Amino acid sequence: MSDGGDRRPRVAVFRPDDERIESAVELLRSLGAEPTADPMLEVEPTGAVPDDAPLVVLTSKTGVELAAEAGWEPGNADLAVIGPATAAAARDAGWTVDIVPEEYTSAGLVAALEPRVAGECVVVARSDHGSDVLLDGLREAGADVSETVLYRLSRPAGAGDSAELMAIDELDAVTFTSSLTVENFLAAAADRGVSDEARAGLADAVVGAIGPPTAETAADRGVDVDVVPDEASFEALATAVVDAFDDESADGPDADRR
Incomplete structure (x- = not known):
């Protein structure tokens, strides 16, 4: 340089x-x-939407927008998001955001959610390249975790x-x-x-x-x-x-x- x-x-x-x-x-x-x-x-939507669960976790603005475009609504589920941009997109969709971690990472989400997820069904909705840190951390906290792939990411x-x-x-x-x-x-x-x-x-x-x-x-x-x-x-x-x-x-x- x-x-x-x-x-x-x-x-x-x-x-x-x-x-x-x-x-x-x-x-x-x-x-x-x-x-x-x-x-x-490059974002390739799968057309999937989060399954029903008491707690749904969304890890990107893109995921929120794709779920909303597909007509998904949180209903009675609590909604956790990874950070402010994702929270803003969720609120723009008319959804209530219940949890935003202090640290905007998968580890931050685990830290925010682990006190409340023991024995609870949790759906993590995200891309096909999501970190194992989130799923493993929630499972270690006692949650019954499933994953919904909302979109795939590829190199253009x-x-x-x-x-x-x-x-x-x-x-x-x-x-x-x-x-x-x-x-x-x-x-x-x-x-x-x-x-x-x-x-x-x-x-x-x-x-x-x-x-x-x-x-x-x-x-x-x-x-x-x-x-x-x-x-x-x-x-x-x-x-x-x-x-x-x-x-x-x-x-x-x-x-x-x-």
Whole structure:
């Protein structure tokens, strides 16, 4: 990565190709960054809706929107969601949100729910790439857990431009928003024959992960993470990444971010 100076950081964003990537690009621009949009996730609805249960857990805004579009209603079920964005989508659908954890992760949901789920039927409705942490944690707390897959996540056919840019030092930072974005970025780099070069570029860039599970996935695959925000939201991630780039630029090209 070249000297930052007053240059706008070039930041890759991997959100799905819908309003989420549009809002992410707009946010990064407002923070003084030059975003590179490279959607690494494609949403394929299954048409399923959550089964009836006293407690239903939804782990994404996308899941809420798909369940609502399919005509699902919580009815008498209590509704737990993973964070504020998911809660806002649920309230927009006219639903009452009963539980939002303090930590917006699967582990945070387990911590919020474990005091009340012993002996209770719980439905977790989410993508096909959900973390085992949530299901295992609820089962260990004594819940009878079932899972409904609302949508599948795949890598779009055209994904990977950011990997080629990273391979030639044309990116300053990346914003990984899930474990799957890490995996898909590395897979795209491999498919395009730039795996080693892209990894070298990542080592010289500001690498942001939205939360500890995503950071752990990156570390497991040999990618050092520089930034994990306190709040698991894209706004917090983008702000932290841009701030880290600015700090590194102010300290000079030889500064050790890690």
